[in-house]
Amino acid sequence: MSRIGFGYDAHRFAEGRSLTLGGVLIPHSAGLLGHSDADVLTHAIIDALIGALGKGDIGKHFPDNDPSLKNANSLLMLKKVMAWVKEESWRINNVDATVVAQQPKLAPHIDAMRDTLSGVLDVEPNRINVKAKTTEGMGFCGREEGMEAFAVVSLIHFTDEA
Ligand SMILES: [Zn+2]
Numbered sequence: 001m002s003r004i005g006f007g008y009d010a011h012r013f014a015e016g017r018s019l020t021l022g023g024v025l026i027p028h029s030a031g032l033l034g035h036s037d038a039d040v041l042t043h044a045i046i047d048a049l050i051g052a053l054g055k056g057d058i059g060k061h062f063p064d065n066d067p068s069l070k071n072a073n074s075l076l077m078l079k080k081v082m083a084w085v086k087e088e089s090w091r092i093n094n095v096d097a098t099v100v101a102q103q104p105k106l107a108p109h110i111d112a113m114r115d116t117l118s119g120v121l122d123v124e125p126n127r128i129n130v131k132a133k134t135t136e137g138m139g140f141c142g143r144e145e146g147m148e149a150f151a152v153v154s155l156i157h158f159t160d161e162a
């Protein structure tokens with residue numbers, strides 16, 4: 001048995017906020033605005049996992065009016081979703097994600113994101129792929145109004161393992 005899930009997220013830039021992607025703090029002149037830490041990559045992965053589990057979406061489980069989630073570290077939400085994955089006897093096969101941002105350049109931070117996410121997702125970093133793209137100046141990402149992220153995740157059921 002296997003499952004796939006797809007996730008998408010977007011947040012706008014705001015001054016005076018920190019920029020956290022895949023749980024990694026990234027130096028930049030602006031951060032992303034959101035109720036939690038607005039970690040757009042982690043949110044896309046969370047939505048992909050929730051989708052693979054058939055449990056709706058991130059807003060259903062982590063509403064943006066929940067005071068306990070104010071400026072929350074999104075890795076804690078990811079940990080909670082991973083507990084559901086394990087409870088239902090799934091494990092991560094692989095994750096592939098794309099972060100869209102004109103600035104900052106994310107290439108120097110990709111390995112740190114993979115390492116951080118692999119710890120929470122409980123798989124080797126080589127099963128987690130993170131790509132960074134610009135839009136060549138087009139659209140809201142190109143105008144540096146915000147960032148978006150896409151993620152697909154594949155789950156394998158423990159019963160299928162020898
Ligand atoms: Zn989000």
